[in-house]
Amino acid sequence: MNSMDSSLKVEIGSYNSGNIPPLMHEIRHALRNLLDNDETTTIDLRGLPMAPGEQQQLLDILGKGEVSVQLDALGKSEITESSYAGVWLIIHYNNNKEVMGKFIEITRMPAILKTRTADMEESLAALQVKLEEV
Amino acid sequence: MNHDKPLGQALREQGVSRRGFLKFCATTASLMALPPSMVPAIAKALESARRPSVIWLSFQECTGCTESLTRSHAPTLEGLIFDNISLDYHHTLQAASGDAAEAAREAAMEENKGKYLLVVDGSIPLGNPGYSTIAGISNLEMLKEVAEHAAAIIAVGTCAAYGGLPHAKPNPTGAVSVEEIIKDKPIVNVPGCPPIPVVITGVLAHFLTFGKLPELDHLRRPLAFYGNNIHDRCYRRPFYDKGLFANTFDDEGARKGWCLFKLGCKGPVTYNACATIKWNDGTSFPIEAGHGCLGCSEPNFWDMGGFYNALSESTMDLSRTAAVGIAVGAAAGAASGLLNRRKKSKAEAAHETVTVKDLQREEKS
Numbered sequence: 001m002n003s004m005d006s007s008l009k010v011e012i013g014s015y016n017s018g019n020i021p022p023l024m025h026e027i028r029h030a031l032r033n034l035l036d037n038d039e040t041t042t043i044d045l046r047g048l049p050m051a052p053g054e055q056q057q058l059l060d061i062l063g064k065g066e067v068s069v070q071l072d073a074l075g076k077s078e079i080t081e082s083s084y085a086g087v088w089l090i091i092h093y094n095n096n097k098e099v100m101g102k103f104i105e106i107t108r109m110p111a112i113l114k115t116r117t118a119d120m121e122e123s124l125a126a127l128q129v130k131l132e133e134v
Numbered sequence: 135m136n137h138d139k140p141l142g143q144a145l146r147e148q149g150v151s152r153r154g155f156l157k158f159c160a161t162t163a164s165l166m167a168l169p170p171s172m173v174p175a176i177a178k179a180l181e182s183a184r185r186p187s188v189i190w191l192s193f194q195e196c197t198g199c200t201e202s203l204t205r206s207h208a209p210t211l212e213g214l215i216f217d218n219i220s221l222d223y224h225h226t227l228q229a230a231s232g233d234a235a236e237a238a239r240e241a242a243m244e245e246n247k248g249k250y251l252l253v254v255d256g257s258i259p260l261g262n263p264g265y266s267t268i269a270g271i272s273n274l275e276m277l278k279e280v281a282e283h284a285a286a287i288i289a290v291g292t293c294a295a296y297g298g299l300p301h302a303k304p305n306p307t308g309a310v311s312v313e314e315i316i317k318d319k320p321i322v323n324v325p326g327c328p329p330i331p332v333v334i335t336g337v338l339a340h341f342l343t344f345g346k347l348p349e350l351d352h353l354r355r356p357l358a359f360y361g362n363n364i365h366d367r368c369y370r371r372p373f374y375d376k377g378l379f380a381n382t383f384d385d386e387g388a389r390k391g392w393c394l395f396k397l398g399c400k401g402p403v404t405y406n407a408c409a410t411i412k413w414n415d416g417t418s419f420p421i422e423a424g425h426g427c428l429g430c431s432e433p434n435f436w437d438m439g440g441f442y443n444a445l446s447e448s449t450m451d452l453s454r455t456a457a458v459g460i461a462v463g464a465a466a467g468a469a470s471g472l473l474n475r476r477k478k479s480k481a482e483a484a485h486e487t488v489t490v491k492d493l494q495r496e497e498k499s
Contacts, residue, residue, distance in 0.1 A: 101160060
């Protein structure tokens with residue numbers, strides 16, 4: 001260890017800007033709204049000011065639930081239901097595994113998981129072609 | 135260059151699935167500060183959007199703005215949309231050079247007259263036309279020529295938006311911004327030294343989705359990205375409110391991540407999206423790395439009175455805002471101003487535009 005090492009010590013995770021409790025309240029309100037009005041809410045985590053380590057604290061509080069899905073479109077996406085049913089964490093990566101977007105979606109089913117009608121129509125046509133080949 | 139292919143089709147031909155496209159739209163919507171409920175409507179509009187022709191002119195600049203856009207690891211979501219505009223002229227990136235390059239520019243201008251987007255990075259020297267030329271054509275002459283039939287102009291980087299570094303005192307080349315020369319076209323400024331890449335593509339995505347430029351602030355910056363100052367969105371703001379400051383770069387306050395105001399941070403007077411979108415694929419931004427904001431998206435940031443002087447002690451000149459148009463445009467007079475406004479309105483009206491409400495209505499029907 002040289003003399004520089006001790007002077008470069010940074011206390012990661014010691015910051016507490018107080019941004020987590022209001023965000024938890026926002027999630028609680030959104031879940032109430034989903035139950036009462038069947039309305040989905042999306043919270044963009046990249047749009048919120050967070051101190052280093054705070055986002056991980058939030059994710060730790062939310063925890064992991066029963067469902068975890070991996071999507072492979074323009075890079076991976078991880079879609080996980082938190083330990084609070086109806087509260088989903090969606091992380092979009094590019095092909096280099098860099099985070100491109102991070103959202104909390106309060107919904108019954110994240111929209112990106114649903115199969116598009118146009119895709120099903122194309123699949124139907126492709127199936128018909130395949131069946132003719134068989 | 136084929137501009138008839140809708141964006142959605144072009145993306146699918148590159149192997150981008152509809153889910154991938156939706157992923158792109160979700161990120162774009164959040165960037166444009168549109169409600170997430172708008173994502174399906176945005177996807178629908180972008181799906182059928184035609185690829186616009188873009189002519190990119192680089193004047194007195196360091197190529198940092200182009201680097202900002204192109205140096206991110208491919209393929210990125212912002213890279214996707216850039217792949218799907220028709221970039222018909224960019225003398226740094228294109229393969230053609232000399233007469234062939236200029237012929238491509240002229241052909242794109244002729245083919246897309248009144249429809250193409252003009253992107254400019256770099257300031258324009260008025261001191262001597264020979265200070266900066268492309269193929270022997272002065273920056274001033276080329277800007278006027280290409281701007282004449284452009285649908286709109288995007289001034290990328292602080293140099294194109296406000297003169298930037300070349301404009302810093304004593305401004306030896308007489309550098310000015312785009313808006314100090316072009317008065318009769320819709321202009322959007324995307325300042326920053328350099329600007330955040332996704333902010334540039336966010337403006338393009340907005341143009342593709344709505345057929346018009348986004349809502350702007352008094353310095354012609356898109357409100358979606360420049361609507362908040364760094365200070366108000368900074369994770370260190372609560373420390374400022376509690377009066378907890380770093381006084382040097384290695385004291386207890388610095389180690390505990392307290393506010394950098396006393397170390398010259400210009401966050402309170404700087405409007406940009408760095409605190410939330412961040413840099414290097416959302417990894418960090420200067421304040422998170424322990425250095426104050428330089429205010430690079432503000433006019434005259436280089437002459438703000440010292441990067442390490444606290445705002446409360448600096449002699450910064452914040453009066454530039456009212457000065458745009460005075461230096462070059464004052465002599466033209468009120469009658470010319472009215473004519474320009476009419477031409478600008480006409481240019482805006484010539485493009486079919488849609489609003490968020492239109493998209494929502496369409497979505498419901």
